[in-house]
Amino acid sequence: MTDQPMNDGGLVAHGIDTTRPSVARVYDYALGGKDNYESDRALYRQIMKIAPETPVWARANRAWLREVITWLAEEAGVRRFIDAGSGLPTAENTHQIAQKVNADTSVIYVDNDPSVVAHGRALLLDNDRTQFTAADLTKPDEVLAEPSIAALLAGGEPVALVMALMLHHIHDYEQTLEIARKYVDALPPGSYLAITHACNPGDGGPVDVMVTELLEKVKDAFPTLAFRSVEQITSLFGDLEILEPGVVPLGEWHVPGGRVEEERQADIRDAIYGGVGRKASS
Template sequence: MTDQPTYDSGLVAHGIDTTRPSVARVYDYFLGGKDNYEPDRELYRQIMKIAPEAPEWARANRAWLKEVITWLAAEAGVRRFIDAGSGLPTAENTHQIAQRANLGASVVYIDNDPSVVAHGRALLLDNDRTQFSAADLTKPDEVLADPAVAALLAAGEPVALVMALMLHHVADYEETKRIARAYVDALPPGSFLAITHACKPGDGGPVDELVTELSAKVTQAFPDLAFRSVEQISALFGGTEIFQPGIVRLAEWHVPGGRVDEEPPVDVRDVIYGGLARKR
């Protein structure tokens, strides 16, 4: 993996801080990407000492995203998607998945990490049904006023809002609920909400023990990272109808109406849970 990405000028893109780890770049490193720096890799090494399964969690999240988006575009007939907190572009991005299932699908990505903004805009130059909004997700009013987001919502058609591994980076739970509620309220009836979130089940089991250790190690780099209970994660869906199997480990999740033929392999140390819901 290269020490740092370069562009035509041979310089790091303007505004990217290479001296501190970035959530997006560490996640990119988990997925085998090359757009990261030594502080990102140092934090990666610290996490790996505690939770060597972490790259598997990242890959499980990408697999979940593919399954959810494919079902929404192909089976639920959704043509409008908002990927909030999209992260660095990698293989099987939301617009590629959605447009493969439905050529008419439109996607708006939202992220304010400078690394993501630089790479995301470059990637989407040749796709006229996909746009990028460099907005702060913790300020819903500003995000919803963004022209690309406002245009997507204005048609009144169902929209799929994806917030994968995003809400657990807002430390205050009441503020997290307020942010999630603002987005849900803005969605047209019949829209969908998909969330993945770091979980602390609260049962005293292996995941609880791991989360306690992990939190202590990464708090300096990510002071706002919050692991929440299943009940707390469920409340973030704001009264929407959560599909079965509910808020579960990603390995246990399946699309609505999907049949699980055999018990899925479940990592008892898996801290990432997810769910899908519809707004009535």
């Protein structure tokens, strides 16, 4: 399979349409990454006119991911990770964070964006403990049947499943709940589920007002985007034990036993909530 010229100069892997923006590549650009094209940057500029908070959310989510993966690898002793809907490889990816703690850690990234798969596999050519699986996380039966995923889960060791900033792209709540349930049911005892999700607290406060206005502005560009309530996000963990501090704004989240900044005021990070749940050991 040969590479072909791209509009920006250089080469692009076969099968990637650089003329159409990709959510993963837009997110990459928001984080200062290099794996994006003019179509992605044009969409990002449009988004910034509507929601200038976007890069703050992207950085806050990346900081959360760094804390969660480090804690899971160091304190919880997890050696098996699945990053579902991972997006493009940027700085401080799940495998880099986890394998820095233990080089024998196995990581599987799951994404159905051709850009993500192509760049991810190229990045990981020399890493035999990390794989990229081309699959759609909204189809858990197919994802769980993938040989690499099935083998990882069949080992019976605890697995950490990460679903960061992905489930809010599934508009139907009942469908989202069912997708999360199927993944949780498949996890071995002692496993973890880590989620970040767009939230509307629905309390009439400043965050409620901000996200209500935002949704109205972006509904045409992102028709499936769903800012869910705290209760709905919490329900995605099913019967898992939700670890402290619970399902909370990213500005308040901390690793179990850690501390949040004292007397903090609400800010735009509070439109994204995060939490970690643990499946009971058998």
